[in-house]
Amino acid sequence: MSYPHLLGSMFTLLRQEKVLQVRGVLALLMFAAFNIFWSALVLPLTAPPYDFSHTAIGAFGLVGTLGALVAVRAGQWADDGYGQRTSIAALLILLLAWGPLSLMAWSLWALVLGIVLLDLGGQALHVTNQSLIVRTRPEAHSRLIGLYMLFYAVGSGLGAISTTATYARTGWQGVCLLGASVSVLALVFWYATRHVAFVVSSSSLTGKSTECLAHK
Secondary structure, eight states, X not given: OOHHHHHXXXXXXXXXXXXXXXXXXXXXXXXXXXXXXXXXXXXXXTSTTTOOOHHHHHHHHHHHHHHHHHHHHHHHHIIIIIHHHHHHHHHHXXXXXXXXXXXXXXXXXXXXXXXXXXXXXXXXXXXXXXXXXHHHOGGGHHHHHHHHHHHHHHHHHHHHHHHHHHHHHHHHHHHHHHHHHHHHHHHHHHHHTTTOEEEEEOTTTTSSEXXXXXXX
């Protein structure tokens, strides 16, 4: 397959695969929420009363790995047919994270808790998205993930741009309100699209494809 033909096939996949479209938008919103937090965090922590170095601020990212490690299980649950349940759980955790994050001015422990929840919810949704997308067309695994990451890039960029402007106008509380609003939008979008059907290739089990409804 020539390179132009390969690129054309990716646009065809994007147009045809409803699961990719839905999960891509969820990823866009989730990564926007992620970057709303991480892009703004350095602004209050480098100012008084904290005056943290960039190295110290970067250490907060290590805290998030705790949530990411737990989120690995989400992929296994999605593979077992519980993709929608892990999705709603992840989105709720993502939304709840903004509560303790908004309390940073009163407690850095609240910030730590919020980071763990944010990474847990975000990574669980990320893993679930990829599991559901790949199951639609396993033979197009690389192209599907490549298209999915386009949504990731757009969401990350929008989150970074919006949070800088928001912090300049309304400070940390405005950033948290923005992040929570995007998380609510992701929840609403998930609810509106939760009955999207997808085709699961079960050739390894039955030798044919079976159409399923992602309702579990």
